[in-house]
Amino acid sequence: MLAATVRVAGDIDLAEECVQDAYARALTAWPESGIPSKPAAWLTTVARRSAIDSLRRRHTHDRVLPKLIEPEGATDEPLDEENDIVDDRLRLIFTCCHPALAPEAQVALTLRLLCGLTTDEVAHMFLVQESTMAARLTRAKKKIATARVPYRVPSPDELPMRIDAVLTVVHLLFTTGHTAPVGDELIRRDLVERSLNLARMLRTLLPGNPDVAGLMALILLTDARSASRVTGDGTLTLLADQDRSQWNRHEIAEGLSLVREALEYRPPGRFSLMAAIAAVHAEAPNWSATDWTELVGLYDLLVTIWPSPVVALNRAVAVGFAQGPETGLAALDALANEPQLASYGYLSSARADFLGRLGRVEEARIAYKDALRLTENEVERHFLSRRLEQLE
Amino acid sequence: MAEYLLLIYGDESKFENPDPTAMEAMMEGHRVFGEKNGPSLRGGNALEPSDTATSIRGDSSSGFTTTDGAFAETKEALGGYYVVEAADLDEAIAIAKGIPMPFGGVEVRPIRVFD
Numbered sequence: 001m002l003a004a005t006v007r008v009a010g011d012i013d014l015a016e017e018c019v020q021d022a023y024a025r026a027l028t029a030w031p032e033s034g035i036p037s038k039p040a041a042w043l044t045t046v047a048r049r050s051a052i053d054s055l056r057r058r059h060t061h062d063r064v065l066p067k068l069i070e071p072e073g074a075t076d077e078p079l080d081e082e083n084d085i086v087d088d089r090l091r092l093i094f095t096c097c098h099p100a101l102a103p104e105a106q107v108a109l110t111l112r113l114l115c116g117l118t119t120d121e122v123a124h125m126f127l128v129q130e131s132t133m134a135a136r137l138t139r140a141k142k143k144i145a146t147a148r149v150p151y152r153v154p155s156p157d158e159l160p161m162r163i164d165a166v167l168t169v170v171h172l173l174f175t176t177g178h179t180a181p182v183g184d185e186l187i188r189r190d191l192v193e194r195s196l197n198l199a200r201m202l203r204t205l206l207p208g209n210p211d212v213a214g215l216m217a218l219i220l221l222t223d224a225r226s227a228s229r230v231t232g233d234g235t236l237t238l239l240a241d242q243d244r245s246q247w248n249r250h251e252i253a254e255g256l257s258l259v260r261e262a263l264e265y266r267p268p269g270r271f272s273l274m275a276a277i278a279a280v281h282a283e284a285p286n287w288s289a290t291d292w293t294e295l296v297g298l299y300d301l302l303v304t305i306w307p308s309p310v311v312a313l314n315r316a317v318a319v320g321f322a323q324g325p326e327t328g329l330a331a332l333d334a335l336a337n338e339p340q341l342a343s344y345g346y347l348s349s350a351r352a353d354f355l356g357r358l359g360r361v362e363e364a365r366i367a368y369k370d371a372l373r374l375t376e377n378e379v380e381r382h383f384l385s386r387r388l389e390q391l392e
Numbered sequence: 393m394a395e396y397l398l399l400i401y402g403d404e405s406k407f408e409n410p411d412p413t414a415m416e417a418m419m420e421g422h423r424v425f426g427e428k429n430g431p432s433l434r435g436g437n438a439l440e441p442s443d444t445a446t447s448i449r450g451d452s453s454s455g456f457t458t459t460d461g462a463f464a465e466t467k468e469a470l471g472g473y474y475v476v477e478a479a480d481l482d483e484a485i486a487i488a489k490g491i492p493m494p495f496g497g498v499e500v501r502p503i504r505v506f507d
Contacts, residue, residue: 100481147502148394158482236397 001044003088003112006095006151009051012113012141018054022047032262089114090153090205097166098149105140106169112137113195114201125191163206165214165345167271170198174219177225179377186230186379192223213258214272220255236383242289252282273302276362292322310340310346317350325354345374349384361391393477395434399497401468402496404441414494421492429442429476429487429501436474446457 001022005015005142036042096109104126106199111117111125124132143149154162183244199216206212228242233276237243248253259279277298284290299315320328332351341347368388375381426433442462449457462469476489478484482501488498 098481100485147500148480150482211497 001040001047002116003052003092004044004085005047007088008048009055009113010151011145012052013145014051017048018050020379021050030150038103082378086205087153089201091151093166093202093205094154094162095149095151097169098144098160099162099165100147100149101140101143101174103169105136106165107173108133108136109140110169110198111173111194114198117194127190158168160211163209163211164269167211168200169216170195170202171200171215171271174222178222179380184376185234186236187226192219192226194204195219196223208391210262211269211271214262214269214275217255217258217275217276218271220251220258221275221282224255224282225250230379233318234382235297235386236379239281239389241340244286255279256266256282265303270302270306273298273305277302288319292318309335309340312338313341313350314345320350326355329354329358343374345371345384348374349387351389356387356391366392393479394484395475395483396479396503397501397503398436398476398484398488398491399470399499399501400472400491400493400496401457401466401499402471402476402493403467404469404471407441407471417496418492423429425490425492428490432476432478432487434475434477436472438472439470441471442469452500471496 004018006012009015010016016027024040025046042075061063067357088224090135092113093110096113097106101109101167108122111122116291117125119134119137120130121135123130126133153159170310173191174195177193179186184341196216196219199212199219202212203216224247225242227248228244228246230239231237255275256279259272259275262268263276265272265378268276277295279289280295280298295318296315299311299318303311303315311334316328316335319331329351332347332354335341335347348367348371351369353366355361355364355367365388368384368391372381372384372388375384405433426436445460445462447459447461449459451457476487477482478487483504484500488500493499
């Protein structure tokens with residue numbers, strides 16, 4: 001509804017006002033006239049009419065404000081056409097996730113405008129004050145209007161890069177929910193649900209896109225393991241020790257079929273490769289039956305298209321399981337000087353694990369202590385402390 | 393349509409002992425840029441290095457303080473600009489990507505319109 005109204009209003013703030021106005025009118029009109037057969041279409045029509053009226057008033061007062069679109073779009077056309085809704089949503093997604101906006105603003109705008117969360121709810125998700133979040137959203141909306149961030153689906157040559165920006169936002173939302181960076185709980189269900197809903201929305205809007213299929217598969221296959229990641233008393237369980245019977249078979253089946261689809265396109269994108277990695281774990285009946293050689297191969301591909309130190313770290317861990325802890329440790333130590341990993345607890349905890357397996361207890365102890373210093377999630381801290389105690 | 397100022401920033405030290413072929417390539421790049429974007433261009437200039445700049449600030453006693461140098465000392469200094477007309481930010485960014493920027497980058501700023 002908001003997406004359809006923005007196209008007419010040419011301005012996000014005005015569109016938000018008009019949608020609120022439409023709800024207010026429904027509250028008075030519906031008790032008398034009854035609920036219309038298509039309530040959403042009714043509300044959208046009212047919101048769009050009120051946007052057009054406002055624009056006319058503005059023109060009369062000769063107050064020309066920066067517009068997202070030229071006013072010729074402002075006609076009172078019928079709108080419950082499926083295609084219109086799809087296009088409007090896509091336009092809004094690409095506006096919210098425009099690379100000219102700061103990444104945290106992209107996520108916040110997406111939650112506010114596409115998921116329909118209130119400013120207070122978005123603030124709560126990012127553990128900031130409502131006033132801070134309100135200021136962040138206002139600044140982003142002001143930039144959209146003033147710098148004229150366009151409200152349209154990018155041209156085919158720009159599309160791959162722009163879709164990647166959208167998928168990055170959805171993925172960031174998921175990873176923030178899957179392992180909350182701070183707080184008492186490991187998983188933030190609300191963030192995970194929102195990211196999955198957005199991925200499903202994108203899948204409906206861009207059904208043939210392999211990267212969209214890849215991201216949705218990645219989310220499903222990773223989330224399928226969430227029930228077994230934390231035990232009843234809140235302790236973290238490693239993939240190696242998880243009770244795989246608790247894994248969500250429904251999500252795994254859906255994820256696997258999406259991975260197969262995504263990998264039909266060559267070369268596969270980073271989300272498709274990450275999903276393929278998650279699929280290898282999902283298909284292994286237990287930890288020792290995991291196909292580590294296959295995983296190293298997938299990480300090798302991933303590192304070439306996405307040369308991130310974090311990917312290299314995960315590759316090194318896979319190498320350790322495929323070729324033994326000594327080889328894995330050498331691969332980890334090659335990353336020791338990566339500045340991006342300097343404050344990343346997983347490097348230390350992976351080293352600690354390999355050192356422990358090699359019987360180098362004293363070095364393992366130091367590495368666990370390093371890892372403890374670097375994580376602020378209580379569930380992860382508890383887990384690391386226990387591993388440290390078990391070293392004897 | 394809206395107007396955007398495209399500010400070209402670069403590391404000035406790279407211009408101190410310039411490689412003639414690189415300079416030639418840059419000039420050629422600007423010529424091609426001008427030719428390609430003729431209808432959108434509203435103006436543009438290259439600037440002398442920032443050590444030729446003079447900064448003036450108002451002081452508390454309604455006078456002025458004049459100092460040597462640019463307003464903000466940065467590694468990447470403003471070296472030139474274009475003013476372009478574009479339908480929206482995406483079009484302005486697409487134009488800006490055609491500017492030669494071997495030693496830095498380009499900042500895209502909307503030009504303010506007063507009613």
